[in-house]
Amino acid sequence: MRASKRRSQHRWLILSLLVGLVVGIAAYASYDHFYLKPQIEAKEERTRRKYETELNRHRAVEQRLQNETRTATSATDKLMQPVNQAEAKPFMKILEANHFSGTALMIRRGKIILNTGLGYADAESGRLNDPETLYQIGSIQKGLTAVLLMRLVEQGKVHLSDPISKYLTGIRTGKQVTLRMMLNMRSGLSLTRAQSASLSDAGIVRWSIANLNYGTVRYDYQPVNYVLLAGVIEKVTGRLYADLIQQEIFKKLKLTHSGFMPELFHESNQAFGYSGPINNPYAKRYTEPSVNYNRELGTGNIYTSAGDLYQIIKAVNQGKIISTASLKALRNLDNGQYTAGVYNFGGYTLTHGVVASQSAGTMIDTSGQNAVVLLANTDKITQGLIKNLYLNMIKGV
DSSP states (O other), X not given: OHHHHHHHHHHHHHHHHHHHHHHHHHHHHHHIXXXXXXXXXXXXXXXXXXXXXXXXXXXXXXXXXXXXXXXXXXXXXXXXXXXXXXXXXXXXXXXXXXXXXXXXXXXXXXXXXXXXXXXXXXXXXXXXXXXXXBEEOGGGHHHHHHHHHHHHHHTTXXXXXXXXXXXXXXXXXTTTOBHHHHHTTOXXXXXXXXXXXXXXXXXXXXXXXXXXXXOOSSOOOOTHHHHHHHHHHHHHHSSOHHHHHIIIIIITTTOSSEEETTGXXXXXXXXXXXXXXXXXXXXXXXXXXXXXXXXXXXXXXXXXXXXXXXXXXHHHHTTSSXXXXXXXXHSOOOTTEEEXXXXXXXXXXXXXXXXXTEEEEEEEETTSSSEXXXXXXXXXXXXXXXXXXXXXXXXXX
């Protein structure tokens, strides 16, 4: 009887020890998962953010110093000179009727017919907009992200038919959503809320994945597609997105009026964004929080002049960044549909962007001989205005 009781007590002791061990392991696992791991990840994110901030600062200063020297080609110099030909008079009337404040560049048959500023870059000081004024281009940047991705396709490192899950984890529909679907805004992905704190590039991608909404697979313009594509580009290349743009586009084209936010704030010829009413457009100057341009990874944190933007799009169209065959494969939709960062009409493309009370728009043919480039320090540029100017300009071309 006593032996049986001792065996029972022994079993209870072992069971209690096992239960205690399991509880202890579970408690430690919870502590590790809910406290230690987030602490370590937060520390790593701070370190990465500090490193990237310093790296981007050096890169931005280098670009700005290059901008200040203005050691550009004769073509660039020509694009910085004011031009207002008599044949541009009807187009000036259209711009004025639309209360346009910014820089307008129009090229017909390879000849600059208009390259001028309207309104104030800085209303308080009285500084006017002109061909050298710098503006944010917003979503037009997405077309450059698409081109960087296509360079990786040319190098055999990526395929547009690849599922996003091949490169990024944590996306529920990652095995079904391809890079091509994301390029054309047909992934069904969107964000549930806006990022509220500045993060490293990798942190932005992780945050975006953690806050994804999964909708119907159809055309739906959602910038998060290009944030994630920028993440793919960085993962495959092992380089920062901004560094790739600077090396592969800005430096390659010898641009001296372009850069990344927030370096625009240090440029002497920046345009301030305004959001006042039509009858008093400069009544309210926009102040942009740093998180706003930080979260635009791959989607809208580049600034440039009208001339530089024209050169970028012309170079892409002429096969100077990727081959024309690759460009045709990249932009696989036409009839004005959105594809790889542009609205493709076959013989010409339209781009449009709005950010920080500034707006931008272009309409350029594949030869680059006919072009309309508008950059504004209000959000008044519409696709309708761009089309109106371009289609009227090319009549008889």
